[in-house]
Amino acid sequence: MxxxxxxxxxxxxxxxxxxxxxxxxxxxxxxxxxxxxxxxxxxxxxxxxxxxxxxxxxxxxxxxxxxxxxxxxLPASPQGIREIRVSDGRPHEAASPLFLHFESEDAPQGQNFGWMVExxxxxxxxxxxxxxxxxxxxxxxxxxxxxxxxxxxxxxxxxxxxxxxxxxxxxxxxxxxxxxxxxxxxxxIPYNQFGIVATIAHERPHDGVALEHFLPEGPFARLPMPGTPEHPHRSAIVWAEGTGRAHRFYDLPDHIFAREIRARMGDEDLGEITPIGRRWVYPLSAxxxxxxxxxxxxxxxxxxxxxxxxxxxxxxxxxxxxxxxxxxxxxxxxxxxxxxxxxxxxxxxxxxxxxxxxxxxxxxxxERLFGNDNPILRRIRDLGIAGVHRLPPLRRAFVKRAMGL
CATH class of the missing domain: 3.50.50.60 (FAD/NAD(P)-binding domain)
Incomplete structure (x- = not known):
């Protein structure tokens, strides 16, 4: 042989x-x-x-x-991220008036900040x-x-x-x-958090804007997704919560789950929100x-x-x-x-x-700076966010780094 x-x-x-x-x-x-x-x-x-x-x-x-x-x-056209809004707050409350907004002029040659791909x-x-x-x-x-x-x-x-x-x-x-x-x-590095991942349809267009909202239990992100014939306005949700709370939210009926998502979007109003498809929950660590x-x-x-x-x-x-x-x-x-x-x-x-x-x-x-409700730290981080917003060269430096350039 x-x-x-x-x-x-x-x-x-x-x-x-x-x-x-x-x-x-x-x-x-x-x-x-x-x-x-x-x-x-x-x-x-x-x-x-x-x-x-x-x-x-x-x-x-x-x-x-x-x-x-x-x-x-790629079988579908990716969704360009044209703007990024960063805010700080608490669920069911308006976001802090001190915010950070990355606009299209902060990106080199007017490029997208990135693309959302399923x-x-x-x-x-x-x-x-x-x-x-x-x-x-x-x-x-x-x-x-x-x-x-x-x-x-x-x-x-x-x-x-x-x-x-x-x-x-x-x-x-x-x-x-x-x-x-x-x-x-x-x-x-354990974080004792789980990330909830879901897709939502919403009444109004997202216009390529991504939202990062820092909350005491963990960050909440709404990321713009390309539409489909059935759901022309869609976004992905990535939402971090403490272990027990994450699983409770994960198990909520759709209409209550949608209400909790709206409660974490700060001042952003995309109209009626409808969860679509299934949800996932992942343990978070580094x-x-x-x-x-x-x-x-x-x-x-x-x-x-x-x-x-x-x-x-x-x-x-x-x-x-x-x-x-x-x-x-x-x-x-x-x-x-x-x-x-x-x-x-x-x-x-x-x-x-x-x-x-x-x-x-x-x-x-x-995560450690924003993932708490200490009023002194809240004030410091809000001032930091607003400070970056007011300095275009610093905003552009952040953007260049995040874009991998």
């Missing part, structure tokens, strides 16, 4: 979520040989009941998705694009056993395939098996890996870090990881360098981890 043939790849990506699959497309578009492995079948990931989220895609992330060939395959639409676009590239092999559903050698990584798939790669990227999510295998420690790299291994996306959704930047940070990593690897490919070279991996970590840690610290500080 002849030995099974071993296939050689430049790179293996374990995890075909948005981060891992986008990296696979971006590198395959540059002619790099990629093996993509996931324990779930790709069509299963398209089921809308699995994930009710909508993503706020930054300009930097959009450029990555364009380069990967994914953006043009999770299922992004997944459909990714799955379509994955099959466009001849240098990309997909094994899903499948699972791999990874053995790290000095000059390569040996991969034995449950399906029977054997392969080697110069480098493995772990894009497996927060519970990363490869991170554990490499004995990379993580630090977890975590970060002590290092993003090990021998012939790089962590990306949630395998490396997870932050509070207060700024809607979680996926964008993951996309920034792979934008940096793909640039490094594409250049290495043109120079015929070993992808597992420690110098390249160190370069990846140096270009991503400090800014990611800064974003984690910023979102953690925002």
């Amino acid at each position: 002849s030995a099974m043939k071993t296939t050689h790849y430049d790179l293996c990506i374990n995890g075909a979520g948005p981060v891992g699959a986008t990296l696979a497309c971006r590198l395959a578009a540059a002619g790099i040989r990629v093996l993509l492995v996931d324990k779930a079948a790709l069509p299963v990931m398209e089921d809308p009941s699995l994930d009710g989220r909508a993503y706020a895609i930054s300009e930097g992330s959009k450029r990555l998705l364009v380069a990967a060939g994914i953006w043009d395959n 999770a299922r639409d992004l997944r459909l676009a990714i799955n379509t694009t994955l099959h466009h590239y001849k240098t990309l092999d997909i094994h899903a559903p499948d699972m791999g056993e990874f053995t790290f050698h000095p000059d390569h990584v040996a991969i034995h798939l449950k399906s029977g395939k054997t392969a080697t790669a110069q480098l493995v990227v772990a894009a497996e999510g927060r519970r990363s098996p490869l991170r554990d295998q490499a004995r990379i420690g993580i630090t977890k 975590q970060y890996a002590q290092t993003y790299i090990s021998h012939r291994l790089a962590l990306a996306g949630d395998s490396a870090h997870g932050i509070h959704p207060i700024a809607g930047q979680g996926l964008n940070i993951g996309f920034r990881d792979i934008a940096v990593l793909s640039n490094i690897l594409i250049q290495a490919h043109t120079q015929h360098k070993d992808f597992g070279d420690k110098t390249l991996l160190t370069q990846y970590q140096r270009q991503t981890r400090p800014s990611n840690m800064a974003m984690l610290a910023a979102t953690d500080t925002l």
Whole structure:
């Protein structure tokens, strides 16, 4: 009986979520040989009941998705975010008169601040694009056993395939098996909160305006979504509450749930609100890996870090990881360098981890500063919000950072 043939790849990506699959497309578009492995079948990931989220895609992330060939395959036009209103208050009360308003002139060349894309639409676009590239092999559903050698990584798939790669990227999510295998420690930050995710239809148009309303129990965001023939005016809701309260709100009948949403919108009036579709509830926490790299291994996306959704930047940070990593690897490919070279991996970590840690610290500080009802802190943060609003250069600096530029 002849030995099974071993296939050689430049790179293996374990995890075909948005981060891992986008990296696979971006590198395959540059002619790099990629093996993509996931324990779930790709069509299963398209089921809308699995994930009710909508993503706020930054300009930097959009450029990555364009380069990967994914953006043009979105089945529906994304909704541009043209303005962002930030306010502070309490449920059932008017928002503080001190506010922060990012307007279109704060964005470079009048660009949108970002685009709202439903999770299922992004997944459909990714799955379509994955099959466009001849240098990309997909094994899903499948699972791999990874053995790290000095000059390569040996991969034995449950399906029977054997392969080697110069480098493995772990894009497996927060519970990363490869991170554990490499004995990379993580630090977890619990928030004792759950996030409620839902979609609403409303009577009046949102005009591309996003709302972030800071409340004592946690932030409330209303994000503009593209309309449908049945519901021409739609928004996504992301709403953080303490554990017990979150589950009570999650279980409310639609008409009371709608009333509680209106109570958290401050001064914004979109007319009658109707919850549509199902709701989701997620535990909220932050975590970060002590290092993003090990021998012939790089962590990306949630395998490396997870932050509070207060700024809607979680996926964008993951996309920034792979934008940096793909640039490094594409250049290495043109120079015929070993992808597992420690110098390249160190370069990846140096270009991503400090800014990611800064974003984690910023979102953690925002949550602790705004997630309480202390009157002194309320006054300080309201003055801070209003101060940023009155300084256009500072507003534009915030915007540029959030846009990933």
